[in-house]
Amino acid sequence: xxxxxxxxxxxxxxxxxxxxxxxxxxxxxxxxxxxxxxxxxxxxxxxxxxxxxxxxxxxxxxxxxxxxxxxxxxxxxxxxxxxxxxxxxxxxxxxxxxxxxxxxxxxxxxxxxxxxxxxxxxxxxxxxxxxxxxxxxxxxxxxxxxxxxxxxxxxxxxxxxxxxxxxxxxxxxxxxxxxxxxxxxxxxxxxxxxxxxxxxxxxxxxxxxxxxxxxxxxxxxxxxxxxxxxxxxxxxxxxxxxxxxxxxxxxxxxxxxxxxxxxxxxxxxxxxxxxxxxxxxxxxxxxxxxxxxxxxxxxxxxxxxxxxxxxxxxxxxxxxxxxxxxxxxxxxxxxxxxxxxxxxxxxxxxxxxxxxxxxxxxxxxxxxxxxxxxxxxxxxxxxxxxxxxxxxxxxxxxxxxxxxxxxxxxxxxxxxxxxxxxxxxxxxxxxxxxxxxxxxxxxxxxxxxxxxxxxxxxxxxxxxxxxxxxxxxxxxxxxxxxxxxxxxxxxxxxxxxxxxxxxxxxxxxxxxxxxxxxxxxxxxxxxxxxxxxxxxxxxxxxxxxxxxxxxxxxxxxxxxxxxxxxxxxxxxxxxxxxxxxxxxxxxxxxxxxxxxxxxxxxxxxxxxxxxxxxxxxxxxxxxxxxxxxxxxxxxxxxxxxxxxxxxxxxxxxxxxxxxxxxxxxxxxxxxxxxxxxxxxxxxxxxxxxxxxxxxxx
Numbered sequence: 001x002x003x004x005x006x007x008x009x010x011x012x013x014x015x016x017x018x019x020x021x022x023x024x025x026x027x028x029x030x031x032x033x034x035x036x037x038x039x040x041x042x043x044x045x046x047x048x049x050x051x052x053x054x055x056x057x058x059x060x061x062x063x064x065x066x067x068x069x070x071x072x073x074x075x076x077x078x079x080x081x082x083x084x085x086x087x088x089x090x091x092x093x094x095x096x097x098x099x100x101x102x103x104x105x106x107x108x109x110x111x112x113x114x115x116x117x118x119x120x121x122x123x124x125x126x127x128x129x130x131x132x133x134x135x136x137x138x139x140x141x142x143x144x145x146x147x148x149x150x151x152x153x154x155x156x157x158x159x160x161x162x163x164x165x166x167x168x169x170x171x172x173x174x175x176x177x178x179x180x181x182x183x184x185x186x187x188x189x190x191x192x193x194x195x196x197x198x199x200x201x202x203x204x205x206x207x208x209x210x211x212x213x214x215x216x217x218x219x220x221x222x223x224x225x226x227x228x229x230x231x232x233x234x235x236x237x238x239x240x241x242x243x244x245x246x247x248x249x250x251x252x253x254x255x256x257x258x259x260x261x262x263x264x265x266x267x268x269x270x271x272x273x274x275x276x277x278x279x280x281x282x283x284x285x286x287x288x289x290x291x292x293x294x295x296x297x298x299x300x301x302x303x304x305x306x307x308x309x310x311x312x313x314x315x316x317x318x319x320x321x322x323x324x325x326x327x328x329x330x331x332x333x334x335x336x337x338x339x340x341x342x343x344x345x346x347x348x349x350x351x352x353x354x355x356x357x358x359x360x361x362x363x364x365x366x367x368x369x370x371x372x373x374x375x376x377x378x379x380x381x382x383x384x385x386x387x388x389x390x391x392x393x394x395x396x397x398x399x400x401x402x403x404x405x406x407x408x409x410x411x412x413x414x415x416x417x418x419x420x421x422x423x424x425x426x427x428x429x430x431x432x433x434x435x436x437x438x439x440x441x442x443x444x445x446x447x448x449x450x451x452x453x454x455x456x457x458x459x460x461x462x463x464x465x466x467x468x469x470x471x472x473x474x475x476x477x478x479x480x481x482x483x484x485x486x487x488x489x490x491x492x493x494x495x496x497x498x499x500x501x502x503x504x505x506x507x508x509x510x511x512x513x514x515x516x517x518x519x520x521x522x523x524x525x526x527x528x529x530x531x532x533x534x535x536x537x538x539x540x541x542x543x544x545x546x547x548x549x550x551x552x553x554x555x556x557x558x559x560x561x562x563x564x565x566x567x568x569x570x571x572x573x574x575x576x577x578x579x580x581x582x583x584x585x586x587x588x589x590x591x592x593x594x595x596x597x598x599x600x601x602x603x604x605x606x607x608x609x610x611x612x613x614x615x616x617x618x619x620x621x622x623x624x625x626x627x628x629x630x631x632x633x634x635x636x637x638x639x640x641x642x643x644x645x646x647x648x649x650x651x652x653x654x655x656x657x658x659x660x661x662x663x664x665x666x667x668x669x670x671x672x673x674x675x676x677x678x679x680x681x682x683x684x685x686x687x688x689x690x691x692x693x694x695x696x697x
């Protein structure tokens with residue numbers, strides 16, 4: 001940043017000297033001028049370095065590594081080791097800065113000094129000439145580097161050494177800036193999911209040993225206490241804890257976890273102490289796999305970035321043609337000034353940074369995007385298809401009615417059912433127990449229980465067997481189902497509900513009807529989709545037609561398909577695509593893999609446990625539909641950001657070209673426009689992050 005200030009100050013001083021032809025002859029000796037100039041600049045540098053608050057602000061605005069230093073201090077990672085590429089860029093920046101300073105002194109003090117700036121200029125811009133040569137003689141094409149090469153040669157030939165060196169400095173500094181901001185932005189995205197400890201407390205026999213995470217293996221027992229970060233994926237085998245899972249799900253509400261629950265690395269234990277049996281550690285954890293996905297995502301070019309490259313390539317020939325046409329009328333300086341309005345790689349720099357910033361904001365919401373290009377496709381979506389079960393409805397039930405076919409009351413039937421399911425944790429058991437607690441029903445004690453997977457439960461209460469399960473379970477146990485109950489079962493199935501039967505001593509005494517719960521946020525989401533005119537809405541379900549139709553009407557969804565098999569979901573999507581629809585499919589990510597792959601954009605509500613292997617392009621880590629609208633908002637904002645960046649740079653280039661033709665703009669004026677447009681467009685690209693920070697504060 002300091003170097004940039006020096007370069008800018010030298011440019012302003014240079015312009016002032018050039019634009020003042022009536023200046024008096026200064027008879028101060030050359031060596032004295034050089035000494036005073038260097039002393040003055042050195043003092044300013046020291047003053048700026050000493051003002052740490054200003055430096056921090058400048059570093060923040062230019063994406064400098066202040067935040068990375070803080071993160072390394074917190075994480076204990078130590079001093080960052082520069083890569084070979086970073087070292088080379090840093091070296092070239094320093095060489096370019098030196099050459100720029102020498103050329104400034106050459107214009108201000110002693111003209112022959114300009115010649116000393118040429119070796120550094122050639123060293124820094126060597127890749128420009130090399131790429132221009134390869135494009136021209138190998139690929140037989142004129143590229144952006146060709147224009148830059150011609151402009152540099154023209155500037156030197158017309159004795160604009162300072163402008164030539166400034167062009168070289170901006171070329172190399174823009175690459176340093178891009179590397180720095182892109183590197184920081186990538187780390188910001190990946191850091192959202194990568195707060196993994198370097199050590200774990202390993203339980204061995206009767207002792208707990210601090211062990212490097214690399215030495216932790218599957219089936220080891222790891223102990224995590226309040227205030228610590230969970231270092232592995234695994235199963236709780238001892239203890240209870242309140243865990244902050246916001247890093248994965250985006251939910252601020254802590255989750256209560258106990259024996260038998262799965263926990264994930266990088267989540268934080270707020271209260272309690274747990275022992276975890278390791279299932280995955282190190283690079284195998286969910287968070288590590290998410291980071292790998294994100295790492296590949298940030299390198300994907302968006303559609304508008306590709307368009308930017310095409311615009312640059314298409315503008316090369318016209319720019320060169322105008323320059324050649326201007327040569328007879330405006331001379332070499334005018335022709336070089338035309339070339340100085342080339343689009344350059346400013347477009348690529350700002351569009352890359354703009355895309356990374358929006359990906360960063362999305363990641364902070366607990367949303368995993370596997371392919372950054374979907375931000376472009378989302379803007380074209382005009383059809384949203386929702387899977388019914390697990391997406392619009394929760395994987396939970398509530399008791400809608402208790403049917404009796406005996407002298408037993410509803411509460412008695414519920415008491416027997418709840419006693420049978422007291423030790424179970426599946427959704428139906430949870431609904432039964434919740435209803436019993438709500439009604440204040442006292443559960444009879446049972447002597448023994450037998451749970452038959454896929455069928456039901458058989459418990460012994462007061463020397464009598466109570467059977468609780470499906471009609472298939474009752475048939476298996478040889479229990480006859482009354483005709484009245486059969487009618488109730490048939491009717492409830494048509495409605496999309498389930499009936500679980502209760503039998504006492506081989507006689508059916510009643511049944512409990514349960515219905516799925518509609519996601520609370522589904523109503524508002526569909527309403528907002530309509531309000532924003534995002535597109536038509538559909539439900540695809542394997543359920544019966546009547547419950548699917550009722551759900552569509554209740555939520556205000558336009559169309560529905562019922563009794564659809566998994567492979568038929570993909571066929572429906574393909575049919576809609578052939579009719580000109582751009583489809584976004586939202587499913588639970590478990591049995592919708594074929595449909596998710598077929599859709600233009602696929603969104604899964606699947607949880608963190610299958611995040612790395614899920615077929616969806618976008619995963620809502622909190623298993624909540626609320627963030628669906630945020631994705632569409634960011635897609636629109638992303639498109640707006642990049643269009644504004646394009647408009648800024650194209651506008652400055654057009655203004656500069658018009659200035660050369662109409663107002664005799666030369667290299668100085670067009671260079672100022674280039675610098676200004678790059679700074680302004682960078683500001684536009686950073687605006688989403690700046691707004692986000694302002695809203696947080």
